[in-house]
Amino acid sequence: MTPPDRTPPPTGAAAPPARGSRLRKAMALGLATGLAAAGIALSTQITAGAAVQGSLPTGTQLFKDPNSQVARWVAANPGDSRQPVISRRIASQPQAIWFSNYSPSTVTNDVRTVTSAAATAGQVPVLAVYEIPNRDCGGASAGGAPDLASYDAWVRSFAAGLGSGQSIIILEPDSIALTTCLSGQQQADRFASLSRAGAAIHAASPNAKVYLDGGHSAWNSASEQANRLRSAGILTNADGLFTNVSNFNTTSNEVNFAKNVLGALGNPANLHAVVDTSRNGNGPAGGGAWCDPSGRAIGAYPTTNTGDPAIDAFLWVKPPGEADGCAGAAGTFLPDVAYALASAGASDPTTPPTTPPTTPPTTPPTTPPTTPPTTPPTTPPTTPPTSTPPAVAACSVSYKVASAWTGGFTADVTLRNTGSSAVNGWSLKWTFPADQQITSAWNAKTTQSGATVTATDLGYNGTVPAGGSTGFGFQGTGTGTSSPTAFTLNGAVCTVS
Template identity: 55%
Template sequence: MAILSLRRRRSTALGVAAVAAATAAGVCLAVGSASAGTISGPLYRDPTSAVVRWVAANPGDSRAAVIRDKIASQPQARWFANFNISTAQSEAAAYVGAANAAQQIPVIAVYQITNRDCGGASAGGAPDLNQYQSWVSNFSRGLGNQTVIIILETDSLALLTCLNSNEINARNQAISTATRTIKSANPNAKVYLDAGHSTWNSAGETANRLRAAGVQYADGFFSNVSNYNSTSSEANFGRAVISSLNGMGISGKRQVIDTSRNGGASGDWCGDDNTDRRIGMYPTTNTGDSNIDAYLWVKPPGEADGCRFTAGSFQPDLAYSLANGVPNPPTTAPPTTPPPTTPPPTTPPPTTPPPTTPPPTTPPPTGNGCSASVALNQWSGGFTASVTVTAGSADINGWTVTITLPSGAAVTGVWNAQASGSSGTVRYTNVGYNGRVGAGQSTNFGFQGTGTGPGATASCVAA
């Protein structure tokens, strides 16, 4: 679906730069020592996203491996940006249901506000605020009752220059009502409102806008969807916003930060032509910071901003530029449990997924089935497991591997597969790009967990 240009306006942001300079070292220390925010668990990786579909359709492209391993493997937000009241509930239910079935947390970016983007490259949304509320009501009915993260209306509060005072008041009321509607339908929904970014409006002004839009009913605010500022700068900005909210009597609010494109240079707002940027921190709910609930990839890497390509269209050159040269993720998401307090192993766990070469002692199966073998890397309190799936004497077009974990073990992240469950007997199924395996050939997936890893045996069933 078409997404957004996200106007990346820059302003003085009074006081934020000084706060960032004074506390940057403290943020680095806090990430390793503070407790996490209010969300725990793996984030949902959508097997039907634009980047996953591109990788599946272009296996021979020279850019495919980098894009697959560093972007398509990661959980990203699904944007609900096409306005249709009649399908809002079913679309939400389908997406959230798939995430619930995978026992993962979906991230949804709602982008339907009237007069969105002030009529810029991402113009659209509800024709009026009454229809907006109707859409929100239907959408909310599809959210189920499990944890879901809602990024509510990017730029809706930071970008108000095209609205008069009456229109601003009406928008604030609409966002406040939308927040309460979502929370009423699903009390476990986590709703975050727009805080722009650290080089746009000041922390005090941002807090005032959040209060006017009903942040007291929300779980907090999001930042950096509309820019590429460093994570430390956004964290410092968030602390300043939280402090301002506390001064208004609004406490307990937390931040989520978009890290999808903030691993390189900052500068011109449009990412369509900039080759100096890289993906930032991989998505996780294990932030190590009590003020920050998650680092998310809200704006999917590789999707255009609208200045050179159509806003929201997937561009492999952009994706490759963002991912090239960046280390591979060790898991689909960094571990969602705190680091062990026991001494680290003398041999550190690998920073990239273990090699895909199957153990030489495991012969390929005969017939039309598949076999699976597990290579384990155990350390005190945790492990990584590399699983090799090998086809028999005929091609297979899909596979499911079942692995039984020892008592007390729990999966915290997966790459190149989707997991059903996180403890006990766990089933892993292929993703779009690795389901087809040629006769006698192999593919690989892996997972990371806490506790003691599984034994070397696993059962495989071909689709």
Template identity: 55%
Template sequence: MSPTALRRSLLAASAVLVTAGVALAAGTASAGTLSGTLYRDPDTAVARWVAANPGDSRTAMISSRIASQPATRWLSNFNVSTVQSEVSGYVGAAVSAGQVPALTLYGIPNRDCGGASAGGAPDLATYQTWVGNIARGLGGRTTLILLEPDSIALQTCLSAGEITARDQALATATRTLKAAGAKVYLDGGHSAWNAAAEQARRLANAGVADGDGFYTNASNFQSTANETAFGRSVLSALSGRGIAGKRQVIDTSRNGGAAGDWCGDDNTDRRIGRYPTLDTGDANIDAYLWIKPPGEADGCAYAAGSFQPALAASLATNAPNPPTTTPPTTPPTTPPTTPPTTPPTTPPTNPPAGACGATYTTSSSWQGGFQGQVTVKAGGRAINGWSVSWTLASGQSVNQVWGGTLTVTGSTATVRNAAWNGSLQPGATADFGFIASGSAGTPGLTCTA
């Protein structure tokens, strides 16, 4: 489902392959910032094909080397009304399994510059509504999000004004998803596309400072060694712009063989690469992921995103068997229930028995807007629902809310609990966040249980 035809321009691009000589030091940590086992969805296209074709001569190999492995779930069929429930179900299943889910968001307007994977939202305002619904579906549960493949590396079809608007949309989406508990990585292109300094400039403009880092090689074939060197150069360039502490994710789904041109539909010299893992052994790399599910077409010989067993078998041929792993008996070390947001500037007050209290913090701000976070705390006995109200200052308006449902009457904004966070035991807390226009302040909150 990833952009395809746009990669034809790579052969003519002036980008050069970076070397490790300009890279950051690798560090001494055994892995990046993540730990745990990636979620393997039992209902993927490859899993369904394996189940339906037990007698096919290719089935055993495809099953053991591809269907057995976790790949990211793509949110590419743009549907504002159903995406929240889709995300909630998928992430909930992963958390119940004690595993870490990964989602690839692919709905930006004018995606693929009208190529084989064209589509997405009709406009940026609708796109933000879609992203907000995805955030609500996360429900504060830790999820890896690969935000919009090729949205930053590919800009040839956009005017200067459209590039600025897209950058702002990606920055807003990053903040929205971060506040909902996600680990967010932006499009880093790959080592044979834009130069590292140029890619870092684009990432900075698109708000990578508010995210966790960037991913590279999505749906492409560049070697892990080249991507690692390229990633270190991008990290170095970001550091030179005052953006530190970011990490890289590398798509290794199809980079175990030849590199070459952009399309994998009719090539037999491609192989699956390193198996997906969060145990990277590199402090600069958070994950090796199969962003592009192996066996799904690029769009040159087959429909983009369609599963083709011939492609899967070709990728799996001569590949090593995956390592044997034991499923975790406990959830990942990263707690799935608490979003990684800035803590309130003051702790939630202890409300009286049967009531609730609420505290506010501004988690980020920018010209013309800000992001707020509210923590609700139950009193001395359990509550089965809550609402928080405050008075909007002059010029303020709330544009998006996650973790609750918003109503505005005159200048009074009220957020009521979502279905999943309304019941609180004594002293327990719940969070909701919002993005608003205007200048940030410190509102006086009233909590009602």
């Protein structure tokens, strides 16, 4: 079913180990209302786990994983011009550790490795569980356990590694808000399994705090989401709900939405909420773009000092710089994306915003890059040509449709400098042969007039050395299988490879 006012995601994408979910603004199917009632009755039949805990103590120190993708990249790239900004603004912060690979034989030890390290550091880990069958409804992060019985067993093994210390469990992003691919019975079965999962985690680790999928403020209504959460056992087997995971809505909107959901649940005193602020510093992208949209920024740093008794924490559940599935395979760390998010963020995002920003932050990074991410040229860069381009092209372009679905597509573009001099600042132009319209882009700024598109560099990737290349991508609407056949770089005609 096509969600309102946005393009549906690709349904045939590969399923790599995803470390983030594609939270989509999906329409509630007509079956939802009836299922809510059925789910409520079902949830009363599920045995509750250990009693849920109160709020997270203010000042709780969250665990920073020394083996995260961003930490490893920072350590391996000390000379990269992007490294200081990424290190200072992203790698320095605690982020969720995702369990998204179905590995029942090792999951207990995998979890214990994290919780033991956190206990040694005197910190509380944030663990994101992402293994429910039919996760992401077949989108860019498709996958999960083969069936619910296998999932139930996997969760018990996961819980066995938590130990007696405190932990924060983000239980299955997408699982409650996104059910458009499920029949009525499948939805009821999923919600029952989620309730069992919460009970199993509390039984194995009474100090664990379990949060269920609350979607986000631009998705289901608060009352609809409350009905679904009630069906999934939030009143008996969870400590609260999470919102905005992998999305970009402002913190103030998410706080208000979470409180409205809690209100629709009857304001039980033992339930609270956490909000993902990892990429919401500039709010959402225009047109509802959700998959690696450009122009976003890191938001408030992770903290349990939220100033609101209903909100336990602001967390970085989706690690900034890890792809949604358009700029790269879902969960892949991309330094270009991380640098863009960090550079666009406020210089000190430790204080969460109380109102949506009126204008996006424009402060540049404290230490702007002086060299491009790739190997700098050995000869001085030349200015773009101002005269008629030479007959022999100094560039080649590879244009590839990465994925396509009814009404939309994503594409990857690789620009190669085949000349003898560096290109310092690039502008690539082409004309679409059909009805394509770009909705969002990454690693380039795009403008479109009719069928004509101009893609320009973002500064940090503006220099392409002789023999070097750079790449960018975009998401669009229209006929993705019709590809452009001619490109010009700074006025010079490129060959198409």
